[in-house]
Amino acid sequence: MARFAAWRLLQAGIAVFGVMTIVFVIMRFSGDPTLLLVPEGASREHVDALRRELGFDRPVIVQYGAYLADLLRLDFGNSVVQRVPAVDIVAGRIPYTLMLAGGALLIAFGVGVPVGVAMAVWRGRAAERLLAAFVLVGQSMPTFLSGILLILVFGVLLGWLPTSGTGGLSSLVLPSVALGAVSMSTFARMARIAVVDELGKDYVRAGRARGLSAGAVVMRHVLRNAAIPVVTIAALEVGNLLAGAVIVETVFAWPGIGQLAIQSIQSRDFLVVQVIVLFVSLVYVLMSLLADLAYAVLDPRIRLHGA
Amino acid sequence: MRALALQGVRGVRTIPAGILLVAVILSVIAAAALLAPLVAPADPSRQALLARLRPPGFANAAGQTFWFGTDDLGRDLLSRVIHGARASLLVALLSVSVSLTVGSMLGMLAAWFRGWVEVAIMRFVDIMLSIPAILLAVLTVAVLGPGFVKLVLVLGLTRWPRYTRVAYAQTLQVASLPFIKAAEIGGAGAGRILLRHVLPNIAGPLLVVATAEFGLMILFEAGLSFLGLGIQPPQPSWGSIMSAGRQYVERAWWITVFPGACLFLLVFSVNVLGDWLRDRLDPRSRSR
Numbered sequence: 001m002a003r004f005a006a007w008r009l010l011q012a013g014i015a016v017f018g019v020m021t022i023v024f025v026i027m028r029f030s031g032d033p034t035l036l037l038v039p040e041g042a043s044r045e046h047v048d049a050l051r052r053e054l055g056f057d058r059p060v061i062v063q064y065g066a067y068l069a070d071l072l073r074l075d076f077g078n079s080v081v082q083r084v085p086a087v088d089i090v091a092g093r094i095p096y097t098l099m100l101a102g103g104a105l106l107i108a109f110g111v112g113v114p115v116g117v118a119m120a121v122w123r124g125r126a127a128e129r130l131l132a133a134f135v136l137v138g139q140s141m142p143t144f145l146s147g148i149l150l151i152l153v154f155g156v157l158l159g160w161l162p163t164s165g166t167g168g169l170s171s172l173v174l175p176s177v178a179l180g181a182v183s184m185s186t187f188a189r190m191a192r193i194a195v196v197d198e199l200g201k202d203y204v205r206a207g208r209a210r211g212l213s214a215g216a217v218v219m220r221h222v223l224r225n226a227a228i229p230v231v232t233i234a235a236l237e238v239g240n241l242l243a244g245a246v247i248v249e250t251v252f253a254w255p256g257i258g259q260l261a262i263q264s265i266q267s268r269d270f271l272v273v274q275v276i277v278l279f280v281s282l283v284y285v286l287m288s289l290l291a292d293l294a295y296a297v298l299d300p301r302i303r304l305h306g307a
Numbered sequence: 308m309r310a311l312a313l314q315g316v317r318g319v320r321t322i323p324a325g326i327l328l329v330a331v332i333l334s335v336i337a338a339a340a341l342l343a344p345l346v347a348p349a350d351p352s353r354q355a356l357l358a359r360l361r362p363p364g365f366a367n368a369a370g371q372t373f374w375f376g377t378d379d380l381g382r383d384l385l386s387r388v389i390h391g392a393r394a395s396l397l398v399a400l401l402s403v404s405v406s407l408t409v410g411s412m413l414g415m416l417a418a419w420f421r422g423w424v425e426v427a428i429m430r431f432v433d434i435m436l437s438i439p440a441i442l443l444a445v446l447t448v449a450v451l452g453p454g455f456v457k458l459v460l461v462l463g464l465t466r467w468p469r470y471t472r473v474a475y476a477q478t479l480q481v482a483s484l485p486f487i488k489a490a491e492i493g494g495a496g497a498g499r500i501l502l503r504h505v506l507p508n509i510a511g512p513l514l515v516v517a518t519a520e521f522g523l524m525i526l527f528e529a530g531l532s533f534l535g536l537g538i539q540p541p542q543p544s545w546g547s548i549m550s551a552g553r554q555y556v557e558r559a560w561w562i563t564v565f566p567g568a569c570l571f572l573l574v575f576s577v578n579v580l581g582d583w584l585r586d587r588l589d590p591r592s593r594s595r
Contacts, residue, residue, distance in 0.1 A: 011433070018434030022443075029450050036450060136582075140575035142526050144533045144549060145567040148556060152564075156557050243439030247530050251553070261442075262534055265449040277446050281438045288437070 004296055012289045019281040023274055024067055028060065036270040037080045050080070071278075077271040081264075086271040090257055090279060096166065097256030100249065101241040103176030108183035108241075109234060115184075116191025117226075120199060121218060131188075139185035143244060147178040147251035164253035175252040179244055183237045190233045194226035228298050235291035239284030326583050329576035336573050340392035347386035348374075352541050355381035360559040376561040379551060387543040388566050394532075394544040395573065398459055399524035405463025407517050410470025411509075415501045417471070418478035429475065432468040440465050444527060448536045458537055462527055466520060473516050477509035511588045518581035522574045529570055545570045 027033050034051040051057050054077075055066060070077070076087040115131050122128045154174060155163030162171040198204065199222060207217040245258035253259070257276050264272040339346055348371075355377070358367055363376040363384075375384035417428040447461045481487060482505065490500050531537035532546030540547050545566040552562025 014430065015434050015437045018431070019438055022434065022438065023446070026443075026447050026450055029447065030452075136575060136578055140522065140578050141571055142529055142533075142567075142574070144530065144546075145563075145571060148549070148553060148563050148567065152556055152560060239439055243442045246441060246445060247534065250534060261445065265445070265536070270450070273446060273449065277438065277442050280442055284439060285437045 001296065005293060008289060008292055012285050015285045016282060019278065019285070020068065020071055023277055024064055027270065027274065032056070033270075036268060039268060076275045076278075079269050079272050081267050081269045086269075086275045089272055090260065090275045093255060093257045093260045094279075096254060097242060097245050097249070097258060099172060100175055100179060100245055100254055100256055101238060103172050104180035104183060104241050105234065105237065107176050107180035108187050108237065111180075112184040112187025113191045113230060116188035117195050117218070117223070119188065119192045120195035121214070123196065135185045135188045138181045141181055143178050143182065143247050144251050146181055147175070147248055150174045150178055151251075166255060175248050175254050178251070179241060179248040182244065183241060186237060187230065187233065191226065191230050194229045195222055198222045198226050228295065232291040232295050235287045235294070238287050239280065242280045242283060323583075325579065329579045332572055332576045333580070336392050336569065337396065339389045340396045343390045343393050347389045349383035349386045351382060351386040351390040351543050353382060357381065360555060362559075363561050375565045376559070378548070378562050379555055379559070384548075384562060384565060387548055388545070388569055391543040391545045391548060391566060392569065392573075394538045394542065395525055395528055395570070398455070398462065398528040398538075399521050401459045402462035402466070402524050403517055403521050405459065406467040406520065407470055407513065409464065410467035411474040411506070411513055413467070414471035414474025415478045415505060415509075418475045418482060419497055419501060419505075428471065432471050435465075435468045441527065441530065444531060445534070445536060448531060453536060453539050455538065458528065458531065462524055466524070469516055469520065470513060473512050474509060477512055478505055481505050481508045515581065515585045515588060518577065518584055522577040522581065525570070525574050525577065
């Protein structure tokens, strides 16, 4: 187990390093990264001064070394608009995005898993096809469309829920549903596959032969065994939800890091955008690391195979 | 021959009604996109400031009917939606082609040459997959600035790793088969073997990935345009039309709902078709 964990940790380290490198390269796609950080129509002197201040006049390889050294010291640079550390601006918004992602995960898990289990148990019946259509709708609905439709129906027509901003728990409902819909489909698919796999195993037939009802076998035995792959999916979905927040937060004016990313692009505050991309990718890498380790703890076969 | 013919007939008969329906939806949208200048009732960018935000079915004094209503600048929404289908399908088609080509090439090379080529490519794939694609696309488009070609390249070059994984695994399997060995002994070079012998045998699974990715690319293009980072106004795109209509959603729901409905129908049809294709090509997935 220790060997597997060490190997997986090393892989995660390489991934984080790779992500930092890719972000560095992308920031230089435009030729001169200084131009990304100044307002349009800035004077030449201003641009030159900033270039020197940020060290963009040095050779690229030196810049890359300095960039990595800064990141390792957790120095992410200052926002050129607000003149405060970029990481502080992002940190202030993170709780909002976590709340939204949490709500979305709750909805995705709470609806997706029962739907997936039902599809597996009712295989071949009309009910399965109905649920399959429901899952496909969730998967095909862009979050900005479902977001606007939810605002239109529950906010404007019915007036039940607030349409934007952060006014307590009720304002979290609509954005969570919009963001969670796509993940809901993923959970339903995964839960269905896991349960179908388990239903084909001998212990299910044995349980039925002993006189247990189909429902009892599923509730007591199948769900426990099917839970492992589904829980690991949950870990990976957290990363997708954080990324999906870019659009949902814009639609609902929710003040998380997704809205901040778009605002910062508009105000050309790219160091803030950089911090957000690095943060979400880091969460993504950590979550897949956690998922793999959890999987290995629960299922010894993976440890032996992976190391 | 007889068996083949019979199989062909059975194949036609077993296409479910649902698949035919989504095929019709896809054909209609594709035809609208292809023939946009011919079928659109009006010029999509002609403004009529006296006929702003008119509801669907509104007819002006000249007897022209606006079936989808007009937008905030009095432009014919139906014509804008028809022209928007163009942007949507073209961006998705081209970016899927880019990522399919790049991804399958790299995957085949990794599996064929093994060694350090394999390690380098597959590690790069792992790293690319640890940055959420939509965020990577948002960052890159923001740095490069908007534009049609840039959009296609950004989407194409952020989504290739999925194909690489599939092409890699499939090539590993195919490469050990006798006919590949035979070609190698016969003196064929790596390029010829991969393109002529391996590629046709791994095309099925790649096609399944490409279909799923096609739906996703449509959503990405619309999403980026919605955020103002994709197709730029006044050029119509479903995402940017919806973005502009969002602020009028209480007074003029049609500006967001019609392009949104088209977007949903298109992606839904592509996904249904993709699932069906996957089940047909891989019978195992049907039982799962």
